[in-house]
Amino acid sequence: MRIVEMHIYGYGQLEDVKITTLANFQVFFGENEAGKSTIMAFIHGILFGFPTRLQSELRYEPKHSTKYGGKIRIYHEEYGFAVIERVKGKAAGDVKVFMDNGNIGDEELLKELVANFDKNLFQAIFSFNIHGLQNIHQMKGEDIGKFLFSAGTLGTERLSKTESALQKELDSRFKPSGKKPILNEKLQALHEINSELKKAAAKNKEYENLVVKKEMIQQEMQETNSFLTEIQEKCEKLNEWKRIETVVKEEKWTRMELDELGEIEFPARGIERIEKFNQLIHPYNAEILSLTGRIETVKKELAAIQPEPNFLENEPAILALLDQLPLYEQLKLEKQQCEMKLAEDNEKLSVTSEKLHLSLKEEDIFSINTNIYMKNQVEIISRKRQKLAEAREELEDRYQEEKNLLEEIEKEVRLAERQVLPKQERERLEEQVGYGNDKKSLEWELKALQDKVSFIEEENERDKAEKASVKRQKKYQFFVFELIFAGLSLYGLLSQNWILFLLGVLGCIGMVIFMTKSTKHPNSKNMDQTLDSLREKERQLIQKLQTAEYEDFTKLENQLLLDNQRLEELQMLKFKLKQQQSQYEKITAKFAEWEMESAQNKEKLLSISSELQIPEYIATTFLLEAFELIEQYKSICREKKQLNTRLEQINQQQTKLEDGLKSYETRFLPEKSLDLHNTAYLLRNKLKEEHEKQIKTQERLEKLAGLEADRKQRSQELEHLKVENKKLLHAAKVETEQQFYELGAKAEKQGKLLERLETIQSQLQYSILSEQDRDGFLLIHNSDELVIECNQEAQHFQGKLKRLHEEQASINYEIQILEEGGIYSDILHHYKQKKFELDEAAREWSVYCLAQELLSSTIEKYKNVHLPRMLLKAEEYLSFLTNGNYQKIHLQHSGLGFLVEREDRTLFEANELSQATTEQLYVSIRLALATTLYENYRFPIIIDDSFVNFDAKRTQKVIELLKRLEHNQILFFTCHSHLLPLFPKENVLSLAKGAVQIIS
Structure with missing residues (x-):
């Protein structure tokens, strides 16, 4: 997949930015905060969705625009050109995919285009930056090899981090000689409680006897269960035998029939094939006789047609002369035109000379400087x-x-x-x-x-x-409230409710006071x-x-x-x-x-x-006109000279054509002394006749060759049919066709028996009885009686098991009474609680052990199956980057990490290399991972200033290596101007606060 164009509607500081015609190796140059990280995040966002608000990644929502998102145009090797557009919508944005063939899709079509990669996997494989190199700088020596191995498997250090995290979890839970881990502490506590439990149990002999009896009963229950299981299995087999008995007997009879027939060697579809051969042999014989007669006829026709070879040998020269015949007429016409033009030029010279009124000669005019x-x-x-x-x-x-x-x-x-x-x-x-x-x-x-x-x-x-x-309104309100309070006081007086009466009186007095104060107007003096x-x-x-x-x-x-x-x-x-x-x-x-x-x-x-040799009186007034007349005089003289030369050439060409045609007339034509056109006409007709003879001869020869080839082919096919017929008889080991047909009938019977046997075996393959069991049951004649005996034994053992369960319940009750009666029960409860906690901690520790084991087995499988191919490519890249100083990369025999072999066969661990060489090793592994294990997913490789710590030579080498990656588009982001001379100017885009331009 290759990104062709980008249109950013709004993403971070970039608004309405269009980037067209992205190259296979595209460089984005810009200073800090120019938008490089924004463009990288935009590519990831369009392909895999915008970050949600719950994630820690930046969403890059624009501050000064309502538009959020954009679109990119890609070219996919399988699907062709497509436009992916993602804008603000649901959590990860609303996406639409527009294919050039007219199809429109959504997230499902986009997943097909990106091969179901998610964002984390894409960034781990095809996108890396300086942080990967910085991680190497910050690591201890023993961790560098693990980090590089993890980078070569997942693209990130996640594998080494996962292994370290698992080991840390295991160490925090248990160490063989440790004291602080959880399991060590719980084992020590359980050991101490067990000692106390034994001391308490010594004081209670009865409890121990009950425990022993309980164990004996449990053992007897296990034995009874075992016997019961065996009896049930036997009953199940007997019932199965009753179901398949007839099928087993039919299988035995079929095998006996096959043994009587014995081994038969007969070709597949032998009868059909021999009949087909016999049907084809007779038509081939008749066709061969017909072809022989036609061949003789064609040979006779060929002898009657023979072209004249001497005439055809001169065909190119004759055609060349005939093709020049129209030129002969043109030359005659051109000769007349030249003569007329020559007369016109002489007239023009005399007119021009009169206008100039100068005594100039044709030889002197060329000496004037014009x-x-x-x-x-x-x-x-x-x-x-x-x-x-x-x-x-x-x-x-x-x-x-x-x-x-x-x-x-x-x-x-x-x-x-x-x-x-x-x-x-x-x-x-x-x-x-x-x-x-x-x-x-x-x-x-x-x-x-x-x-x-x-x-x-x-x-x-x-x-x-x-x-x-306002005064009128207040008076009306006062009158209403006075009536209300008067009614309230009157009701309280009549009902002798003195509280209501008092409230009504106080309300009337308050309203009078309020009205008195409100009617006083402010002083208007x-x-x-x-x-x-x-x-x-x-x-x-x-x-x-x-x-x-x-x-x-x-x-x-x-x-x-x-x-x-x-x-x-x-x-x-x-x-x-x-x-x-x-x-x-x-x-x-x-x-x-x-x-x-x-x-x-x-x-x-x-x-x-x-x-210019012009008099002063003419020059003062007509200088430019006089100069133009001198130029014109010069031009006419030059043209006159060219015309004379052309007339000589025309005469030579006409003479050459006439002599050539006359010579061929004398040699090949019966008529003599013809004019030029008649001679050409007769020569052309003769050429046509000879060509027709030649074509007919060629046709007869081709027809003859075809007929002979057909006869040869039919003869070979007839011989092949006879040979194949004999092979069939030989394969069946018979002499005559009658014996062949008899053997075919036996083979057909054998095939039907084998088909029936296969059907029977398909019926028996799901039976629980093995072949030995079926052979044993064939000797039994009283299977119904055996079934009854097995059922009786099973009932006996079930009754015994029921009695043992009742006795066990009684003993458990007595033990419970003893435990509830003293300190022993408390200690035992504490012991069981601690044992339960120990079991839970051990179970959790075993989960981490299993995870570590699975991780180790996965790593070993990856090392043996996938990693060698990736390491071959990484070795090639590392050798190129280091100019052949380091040539081989070997896996550690145990654990994670690599050994690097120098040119002199010396082996180094990753932590023994120099810092720059370690970074070169990391770059080689990352690029090899993308170009080998993920070579079928040719996504763009995005690099963000990952080589800033390299010196000039190492930087130039790594850029040359990137240019060699033909199958992946490279998007290189940098803020360092000294790297720009390493790239073509048309491949560099300059970023400056949202503006994009090509550096020139």
Whole structure:
């Protein structure tokens, strides 16, 4: 299985991330917290389900998105392409699988795709990280070998941990020379209690006698049970014999019949086979005679047809000439076209020469330089000259425009200066407007005060209306409650229930007091005082405004505002005047620049016209046109030269074709002096006739070979049938077919008897009686009497067993009375309790012993059956990683662990190796486990920075080893940039806070 694409909807910090076209060896590079672990967890989550909330693993639920999950596209060798999508839903998420063939499935289809692997097994085999190497660093020397063995069997250290845990449990329960383990302590305590029990039993001889008698009865009961079991078994066998007696006798008769027939050697299906051979022999004889006659006919036809070999030998050359015949017509046409083109070129040369009006010869024209650089210079100078002319016209227009604008702006400035008020008149207006603003502020203050007074008056009226409404409601409530309490007091008085009477009176008094207090309104003197002060202030403002002198302040303000606008317009006009003066100066400077550029361009133009041999008066105006005419003249002369060369080639080809056809006409055709087309037609017809003869000859030869092969095959098959017929007679050891048929009848009878014997044996195979028992019972003639005797003996022993049970119960009762009567019973009870505890602890200890034994036997089976193949691959990987220094890996003869053989045949235990070599051994074993024992499950191998402790050479070797794993996709996660040069750039994906990009 290979992962092709990934689309992460939301997983941890990654949101809406798409990763397409994953390579067979894909590298994910990113710094810490860039999302490498998130992508690894995402792959595990999509394939095997999200972690539940009860598990200790991170769920990677996104913080800023509601989408949780995503999809991956895989390619499976058996099922093809598929898309696995898992989103938020039930505990492990809702999953759907979309196959490219249109099938849609759920968790069951996904289990088929992942071969029923679970997450733990997948991570143990195909996913490993630096923690596996760190475990080696933290172990003691004697534990390293066990850890490596566990990694080679399960992919993790779980096996070594399980063995250590079992041994620890066993040691905590029992040690042969220990005192603290549980079983040792309980054995010591039981031994002490047993001593006390014996002392107490010595004082009670009667108890001992009863115990002895009890044991004797138990022994006698066991013997009686044994006899009873034997009698019952005998009765059961007799009953079984009565059931199968007739079948056993039939078996004996069948065996006797088979012994009389003896051993018969007869071929399987012999009668059927010999009859089939006889049916086939006669048709084969007739078919062979027919084939012989047809062969003679074909030989006669073949002698009448023979092609002309000399003519066919020249076929390639003749065909080559005939194929060139259409070319001959094309050459004639092309020759006419070349001649016409040559005349046109001469005409063009004369026209071009007239346009140039230069005395140029065809030989001299090629000496003029018309290369790309010269053409570029001509175009640059022509364009420059055109641009300079256009620039002059534009400059003149702009100069006149800027000059007119400058004069208009100067007029506007002078007009605006005349419209602005003088300085003294403006100061007088500002003083008068200032006084008008004070009057307006008084008017605004008066209006605000009047609004405030009206608001407070309205609020006061509204408050009074609300209080009146509340007062009416309270009066109604008071009246209702007074009636209730009055009724309560009246009822208490009439019924002489003084408590109710007292409650009613107190309720009436309380309601009167409450109503009196609630009807008192809060003092409203503050609001009245506020209104009076505001009205007084209003009268003062009105008097102040009435005493003020009236003037038309609005007109003054408008005058001042108009003058302000004129001043702003004047400033704007002055600014525009300054800008326009600057523009006018720029235009003047550009005129000077134009003059310099024009002089430089003219100098270059004269230089190029001299080189091109063009007069100055033409170059000044028509430099580019003259250059193009010179190029055209050159091109026509070159084309004219090519046409003359082509005419010579055409004449040569036509002559060669005509001579070739004439030579074959003289040799093979009866007609002579024909034109070219007739000669070609007759040669082509003759080729066709000879080919037809050749084809017919080949057909007859093939037909003849086929008929002869058929005759030979039929003869061989006829001979084979005769041989097989003789083999059947020989196999049956007879001389004639009549004897063969008689022997076949006996063999058929023997087969039926064997079938019957097999049926009888199938009936007897479930019987409890063995073959010896059945032979013995055949000698018995009174089986019914024996059954009756056995039943009587069984009844006798059952009665005896019943009496012994009654006697045992009586003795147990007497023992119980003795035990309840003294200290002995307490000690015995304590003894049995401790013995029970010891039995429970021993049973638990035996469970751990059995588990350890099962684990050991499983390990031994794995070491002998599966591990050798894995070790061969691990040796290959280790030799490659260590450059041949370590070549062999041997299993320890007992227990877990490995021995590693160096190049010089020296053996090392795992803890004797260097730290780096131990890590290389671990990597070799893990990769060998995935590529041998699980080679049929080609899942991606996921590696998370497992080689950071290696030096540069070891790292390069392990990367080369990974690249050799062709059957498994490699997903390599790293945060170390120095590893990136070891991989192709297109195989590296850069991770940066949720963004994914290819490193370039």
